[in-house]
Amino acid sequence: MSGKAQGQLRIIGGKWRSRKLAFPQQGNLRPTPDRVRETVFNWLQAEVPGSCCLDMFAGSGALGFEAASRGAGEVVMIEQNRDAASALTWNIELLGAGNIQLVIADAIEWLKNNQRAFDIVFLDPPYKADLLGKCCEILEGGQSLAENAKIYLEHALGDDKIVIPESWECLKHKSAGQVTYKLFSRASPHIA
Secondary structure, three states: OOOOOOOEEOOOOOOOOOOOOEOOOOOOOOOOHHHHHHHHHHHHOOOOOOEEEEEEOOOOOOOHHHHHOOOOEEEEEEEHHHHHHHHHHHHHHHOOOOEEEEEEOOHHHHHHHHHOEEEEEEOOOOOHHHHHHHHHHHHOOOOOOOOOOOOOEEEEEOOOOOOOOOOOOEEEEEEEEEEEEEEEEOOOOOOO
């Protein structure tokens, strides 16, 4: 990776702990801060090993790389921006991360057509794009969530007008700086 301004993110846990990865510095690309990632992965520590994770709007890949480092069986990263995708490819190869698959696509369109179920989904779209509610709706109505899936949402502080499906239970939530982050669990459908 060269030629463009670069930021760095540090993997904070697992087999790649303390490894630093470069990503392109662009206005809408903001990695989930270390402190937030540490909290989220403490919440998910029992869920991540062996899980199948989806990192929508991967950007810098902070959440996906962290999950892979901590033992996720597979991580699928979705990223549309070519510069960000190029950096993700570079970092996947640098780490030798055979458990990460990168898909270069529009996240919403990809999600609409996905037939695979994920144990953990990370939703951290560009804040001003107003995509969280749409993602939640598509996730709930489609095939992308495994039974008892965990869904992580990150959004700007004060942006609480996002419609969350009724079958999702909020397990944890916190705010840090200008960010609010929440962990939901999708309740198993009741069998009559």
